[in-house]
Amino acid sequence: MDLTEPSLEPVEPRKSEQSDSNEPVDHLNAAAIKDFEQSSRGATEEGTDQTIEDISQADLQTKKDLAGLSPVLRFYKGDNIQGRTLEEILEWSDSKLEYTHDFIQMLFPIPERSNFMLHPAATLDEQTIEAFRNDPELQASMRMALARMLRFFGFDYQIVSLNPDTEGATASQRLVQIVPNPETFPRAARNWMNSHNDLRITRIIRCLRCCGMETEARDFYRALRHLHTSRTGHPRKISDRTFMYWTRAAKRDLRIPPDMSDAEAERFGGT
Numbered sequence: 019m020d021l022t023e024p025s026l027e028p029v030e031p032r033k034s035e036q037s038d039s040n041e042p043v044d045h046l047n048a049a050a051i052k053d054f055e056q057s058s059r060g061a062t063e064e065g066t067d068q069t070i071e072d073i074s075q076a077d078l079q080t081k082k083d084l085a086g087l088s089p090v091l092r093f094y095k096g097d098n099i100q101g102r103t104l105e106e107i108l109e110w111s112d113s114k115l116e117y118t119h120d121f122i123q124m125l126f127p128i129p130e131r132s133n134f135m136l137h138p139a140a141t142l143d144e145q146t147i148e149a150f151r152n153d154p155e156l157q158a159s160m161r162m163a164l165a166r167m168l169r170f171f172g173f174d175y176q177i178v179s180l181n182p183d184t185e186g187a188t189a190s191q192r193l194v195q196i197v198p199n200p201e202t203f204p205r206a207a208r209n210w211m212n213s214h215n216d217l218r219i220t221r222i223i224r225c226l227r228c229c230g231m232e233t234e235a236r237d238f239y240r241a242l243r244h245l246h247t248s249r250t251g252h253p254r255k256i257s258d259r260t261f262m263y264w265t266r267a268a269k270r271d272l273r274i275p276p277d278m279s280d281a282e283a284e285r286f287g288g289t
Contacts, residue, residue, distance in 0.1 A: 088146045090127045094159050099124060099140075104159060108166050115170050116209050122218050125163045126225035130275050142228050151230035160226075164234060167222060171215075172206030173241060174199045196237045198245070207254075216260045220276050223267040239268035 084092045093099045107121055115121075123132045124140045131141055150156045161177070168175045178193035198207075209215055219242065226235035242264055246256045266276035274283045 087149075088143060089140055090124065090142065090146050091149055091156070093124050094156050104163065108162060112170050112206070112209075115167075116215075119214065122221060125167070126160075126218075126222045128221055128224050128228065128275075130277075142225070147228055150228075157229065157231060160229060160231065161234070164222070164226070164231075164238075167218070168196060168238075169202075170206065170209070171219075172199055172203030173197065173238075194233055194237045196234075196241045198241065210254065210256075216263070220263045220267045223264060224272075224276060227268070228272055235268060239264060 084095060084097050087095070089099055093104060096103060096105070102121065102124075104125075107125060110118070127140055127142045127146070129142045150160070165175045173196050176195045178195060219238075223235050223239055226232070226238070242256075242261070246261045263276045266274075270276065270283065271286060274286050
């Protein structure tokens with residue numbers, strides 16, 4: 019497994035659409051829900067028993083498929099981990115996201131352990147890292163988690179292109195745009211007065227890079243760097259120390275955690 023840092027090529031910004039931070043991430047069409055409910059009941063009474071049996075077999079197979087996976091992979095495939103699912107967390111209010119401290123470790127896992135963990139094994143091991151790097155569906159689910167947290171922080175997030183065949187672009191060259199929302203950012207950014215949100219941002223950047231989502235990590239860091247250097251549009255100053263950790267998460271060799279000192283990092287061949 020290669021955890022070295024890939025090249026950080028710049029991306030061109032594109033105007034993003036505003037989003038409401040209190041809106042759920044996803045919606046299901048009412049007609050589609052009705053059709054699904056009808057199909058689940060079976061078309062006829064004669065087919066009801068068979069339908070129930072098929073559902074039971076499918077559910078059993080799903081449980082077998084999840085059994086050998088890490089807690090993080092099970093969570094991102096929809097499993098309930100200690101009373102929470104990804105879908106439920108994505109629908110939490112900003113207030114619940116702010117005052118709940120043991121969900122971010124599962125939502126954005128990193129190789130290092132944390133004192134606040136929903137599950138003792140909620141870390142990125144080699145199997146989990148490789149799964150995310152090679153599974154577009156897992157990455158799509160993590161993008162939903164990223165979009166929700168960015169709204170919590172007051173940012174707009176838009177994926178410009180996910181088509182690897184567009185003008186010969188590869189997945190690593192797709193364009194994203196992460197910018198402060200002029201309406202929601204000033205209010206949302208007040209949450210950053212608490213240091214645990216600074217730590218959350220460090221975690222998110224590192225997790226995205228470990229999971230093969232360099233483009234998102236790079237653009238998030240670029241937006242944060244602009245806030246730090248411009249000193250405008252933010253209700254408080256971002257300290258140089260805080261920005262140092264964000265920079266380490268964004269640029270260090272992935273074998274070196276952001277909280278390792280520069281002196282220690284030199285032993286690994288980088289700072």
